Amino acid sequence: MSNAECALLTTQGFIMTIITIDGPSGGGKSTVSRILAQQLGYTYLDTGAMYRAVGWQAQADNVDLTNEEEVKTMLATIQLEMTPGDDDAKVIVNGQDVSSAIRSAEMGMVASRVSALPQVRQKLTELQRQIGAKGRIVAEGRDMGTVVFSNAPHKFFLDASAHERAKRRTLQLQEKGEKADEREILAQIEQRDHADASRDIAPLKAASDAITIDSSQISAENVVKFIVDQLAKK
Ligand code: DC
16 A cells, blocks of 8 residues: 555545546646556546547447447447556557557547547446446546546546646647647647537536646646645545
């Protein structure tokens, strides 16, 4: 058991099993969730990767997303395996390793599109709850605190201005040697925020009992520190 988890155990008298971290894209959720999960010895559940994997399969199968039957057929047979790693999770869909392929900006937009479909949300919500039932997870996404784990005792909403998120994403891509246009990235971020927040089912929003953190001016390490302090306080 990690020191941080011990601290939580002693203050609370029990192990908190589910911590939710929601927020818009590019707000640092993944980095924060990964570090937090490592510190607590918890499993990091990246639900965005699940939507990306379904989007990837839909594209590979040429599924018409406006056709309910086609979506249903794809979902009936889809096999999704997530293996948490030190870095991004290993994601296998229908036997194919898509871990890297799903990380592009394009797949982010595709994921956003499939995530608005009720059948897809139902399927992935079930899967996420099955994983969550094992406990000791840091669940990251858009609707972890509002829908999937609405009873979770600890909920956080990680926000940052769209400009700050675009700036960070541009730097990240440039560090990887990739070409990145900040204005284009900002436009994509705003488009995805709008789509995720305005959809009918499980829209992106903070749960009423979530603690909102504006990470615009705070490093990921300090956000984690703040979260661990909040957990220990409760
Ligand atoms: O976190 P991400 O960028 O990998 O997520 C990709 C898309 O998946 C995001 O734009 C909306 C969708 N998503 C969702 O609707 N619900 C979640 N819990 C996680 C992601």
